[in-house]
Amino acid sequence: MPIPSLKGIYQQYKADTDLVAEWLAVTAKTHGYAATATPSTTNPPAAVGGRLKGKARKMAKNQASNQPKKPTTTTSEASAGVDGSGTASKKPTYLIKIKEFEPLAQFVSKVNDVKIPKYFSIALERVIQVRKSFSDRLTSSGVELNAASNDRHSFFVGVLEKVRHHLKPLMGAVSFSVDAKADARSRGLDDNFFSPLEVYYTSAEFENSPDAAIPAPSTDVKYVAEQGDSALDILFAYIALLDDYRRLRSEIKTLWADYASGKLDLAAVSVATNMAFELARNIEEEVDPLFSKLDGGAYVANLYFARICSAFGIDIHEDKQRGDPYNLKAYDLADVCMMNPMTMLISYLQSTQRDEMHLQSYNGSFGWYDEKLGGSGTTNRQKWKQDMTAMLEILPDVSFLAWKLGASSIVDELTRGMAYMMNEPNKTAPLWLCWAFQIYLDILQSLGPDCDRGYRELQQESLKIKHSMLEIPVSNKERSRVLSAATRWDKDPIWAARKLVSDAGLFPNEIAPEFKFLRRNPLHCGLLIHNMRSALHSSGGPYLAGPGALVGVTQLYHALRQEKMLADSLVWEDLEDLWKMQGNPSFFVGDLPTNREAYFKNYCLSIGTSVTNWAAEKRKGKLKINAANRRNLKFMGYLTLATNHRLEHPGERVPWSSAAVENALNEGILKQYTDSRDHIQPEFKDKVEEARVENARLLPPGLIRKLAQGLQAELPGIRFNLFTMHHEAWRFLERLSEGYAGILGAGVLSNKPDELPFAAGLPLAVAAGQMSPQGDKKTEPSDALLVLAAGVLRKFLQEGQGRAVKEAMTKTLQQRDVEGLKYVSKDPWGVEKLSQLSLY
Structure with a gap:
């Protein structure tokens, strides 16, 4: 089992070395060893449109001054995830130097009755094998290694092997099989350079026994192992990172294939992909201190790419044409190393002023992305051109969203990463962001000409939510929150801003069609759908629960079914669906009632009142409701x-x-x-x-x-629309109240929110003998109102009134279906303010 909280490969490797150091130090110290640990003190193509000039440059600077300043991290967020588990470690940390490993092992080997746990044996063997096989694999593959760096790397392996030798009599047998003699020229990159890391995926068989579990630390001191920072150590960290990214990328491709085949929802796949970007960033931050030793991750990536190209017999500078960042014979190697998006992203950042990015637009100088071709290019040049043009077209759009960070309803990780770059002009592009753009390319190209499917789904989701708001009072705050999310992209802010600048004669480039960004970005569309659904659900809960009508309606519906007053085929589908999802405790107290007295008693308890409040002599005004005792709906999801x-x-x-x-x-x-x-x-x-x-x-x-x-x-x-469910139940109560007039007389209950919900309880009160249908003080039980309620509900359901929520989910809507919607969004993106700026 992976070490809890440390599931990246390099994170696991580092945790293994720390575990070996800590066990040796704690065990030796416990038996009298004089500790010597010291406190730790560890932490190509041309420009995409060129620089703006004249009026456009002045306009860009004016707008850049309105950009939100770099936010500060809150205390609660800063503490989350500091040590990978969500809390900051306050233990003093001590460093165990490499030279101390063998003396510690020698001392422990001579202590009587020391039992070496299996988790220690696994960690030690795993570190030895992964470091040794990694070095051997690079050498056998033809990658040139710095002699001094290799010596430092081998020294640590030798020390660990001596530790194993001293402790071998006390250790059980643990072995891993890592083939370090594969020929890199006859096998793929994946089969060679990543193979040594397989020990972190294939060692589960050694970790299933009880003593393989890693116990919680038993001391108030944290021990960590000295980590090497030679070029080979840095290269090892980079390859471990690449392997994590490679495996994540493979899984994401599978998820999007499941979306394309209809097995998974767009929103679910999009959120998972965006979360993978967060994981990628988290994993990189673990190795970033090492990369800083060699001028950052991008430098390490380029260094590694050059070396593996050489190992595969490719001169990266040969056969280059205009716009080629390298010899395209190496395209497949570059794809694994993230070189394609990295090249474009770095070029974009270097050639574009940070305060102008939001108004930039690609001019087509290298051609345009071919949606029909998608990822079906057969030559490396076709593949590269698709990658390049897709990146050139998307980067300015993401920059616009980064500029309008506070106006977006969501902030995906591509936008967030670009915002970091815009706020820190001297910082180079992080590897996780390059990888994230690679995933964007994978998604776009895998869908081919169907890449706008996400946008079509977004349009439908927006129309359905808007349509459900037609009968909600305009003044309702929950309605406003839902529509704020559902209407945010009714107009394309990117197109509108660029057209405004173009109409002013400040942009020579052709303006891309409206909504091109969304048509080309199913990932962003999925996140917007996710946000709209979340807003609908979180706002629909208070709207539905506020009047308290649904609890009583469910209680009455149950009583009518229990008493066989409704045919089995006559079902309130929406109510039963919600009931099943919510569970009985949302509507009932204890077990479901089975007789007239129990129906009424459970109803009273569920709405938060007492049975005695219904007595004729006490019923002089509103029922006394204790909100603390009321049944409540729970948020689903x-x-x-x-x-x-x-x-x-x-x-x-x-x-x-x-x-x-x-x-x-x-x-x-x-x-x-x-x-x-x-x-x-x-x-x-x-x-x-x-x-x-x-x-x-x-x-x-x-x-x-x-x-x-x-x-x-x-x-x-x-997706269950709680707004629609409320109005469905409310319409039934209105009909029920009208039906009471013939028995109880007119005006028994008004249609006000504080009175109408009790219409569901009247039949239960009368049936239990707590209230007379004639209104006098005689309270003999009577089914008169139950029979009436059954008739009203029967007709209600026969008209199809009980499945409005379900039908709305599958109905295809047009723009004309929401023309009556009253909602005015007041320039949420602030695009109209552009026209108010001085252009001179």
């Missing part, structure tokens, strides 16, 4: 709302680690089986625990897929 919160947050923040994603998954499964009273259902406790164990074993690719699956499982609850 913990994962959905939690991930949406991160998308909505515009400020700088620590990226989610594997541990944070794992915790979110665990909380999501817990919430799934927790009722509205925050009680976990006893029959599901084992299932929740099994899920926790399973999640703990997942590496980053598995976590991403599990996240997508979790979001997919939450879709029915998140």
Whole structure:
């Protein structure tokens, strides 16, 4: 099992070396060794349109001054994820130098009755094998190594082998099989340079025994191993990072293939992909201090790329044409090393002024991306041109969103990463951002001519949400919040801003068609859909629960079914769907009632009142309701709302680690089986625990897929329109109140929110003998109102009134269907303000 919270390969490797150091130090110190640990003190193509000039440059600078300043990290966010688990470690940390490993091992080997745990043996053997095989693999593949660097690398391997030799009599047998003699020229890059790292994926068989589990630290001191920083150590860290990215990329491709085939929802796949970007950033931050020894990750990447090209017999400077960043014979090697998006991103950042990025536009000087070709290019030159042109066209659009960070309803990681670059002009592009753009290219090219499918889905989702708001009062604040999300992209702000500048004669370039950004970016469309659904659900909950009508309606519906007053074929589909998703505790107290007295008693308890409040002599005004005792609906979709919160947050923040994603998954499964009273259902406790164990074993690719699956499982609850459900129940109560007039007399209940909900309780009160249908003080039980309610509900359902929510989900809408919607968005992007700026 991967070490908890440290599921990146280099993170696991580093944790292994720290574990070996800590066990040796703690064990030796416990038996009288004089500790010598010291405190640790560790941490090509041409420009995309060129520089703006004259009026355009002045306009850009004026607008740049309005850009939000770099946000500061809040205390709560800064503490989250500091050590990968969400909390900052306060233990004093001591460094165990490499030269101390052997003396510690010698001392421990002579201590009587010392039992070496299996987790120590696994960690030690794994570190030896991965370092030794890595060096051997590079040498056998023809990669030139610096002699001094190789000596320092081999020295640590030798020290660890001596530790193993001293402790071997006390250790059980642990072995790994790593083939270090493959020929790089006859096998692919994946089979060679990444193979030594397989020990972190194939060693589970050694970790299933009880003594393989890593116990919680038993001391108040943290020991860490001295880490090498030679060129070979840095190269090892880079390849470990590449392998993490390679595996994540493979999983993301599979997720998008599942979307293309209809197996997974666009929003679920998009959120999982965006979360993979966060994981990639988190993993890179672990090795970034090493990269800084060689001028950063981009320098390391270029150095490694040149070396593997040489090992494969390719001169990267030969056969280059205009716009080629390298010899395109090496395209496949460059693809693995992220060189293609890195080349374009760095070129863009170097050739474009930070204060002008938001108004830049690609001029087509290298051609245009071919949607029909997609990723089907047969030659390396075709593939490179598709990569290059797609990047040249998307980068200015992402820069615009980074400039308008506070105006967006969501901030995806591509935009967030670009915002960092715009705010820190001297910082080079991080590897995780280059990799994220590579994933964008994979998604775009895999969908080919169908790349605008996401935009079409976004349009439909927006129309459906708008349509459901037609009957909501214009003054309702929940309505406003939902429509703010659903209408944010009614107009294309990128196109509008550029057209304004173009009309002023400041841009010589052709303006791209409206909504080109969304048509080319199904990932962003999926995130927008996710945000709209989350807004609909989180706002619909208070709107539905406020009047308290649904609890009473559900109680009455149950009583009518229990008493066989409705035909089995006559079902209130929407109500039953919501009831099933919410569970009985959202509507009932205890077990479901089965007789007239129990119906009424449960109804009173569920709405937060007493049975005695219904007595004729006490019924002189409104019923006394104790809101604390009322049944409450629960929000459905913990994962959905939690991930949406991160998308909505515009400020700088620590990226989610594997541990944070794992915790979110665990909380999501817990919430799934927790009722509205925050009680976990006893029959599901084992299932929740099994899920926790399973999640703990997942590496980053598995976590991403599990996240997508979790979001997919939450879709029915998140997409269920609670606004529509409220109005469906309200219409039934209105009909029911009208039906009472013939028995109870006119005006028994008004249609006001504080009175109409009690219409569902009257039949139950009369049937239980707590209220007379004639209104006098005699309270003999009577089914008169139950029979009336059954008739009203029967007709209501026969008219198809009980499935409005379900039908709306599958209905295809047109723009004309929402023409009556009253909602005016007041320039949410601030584009109109551009016209107010001085152009001179």
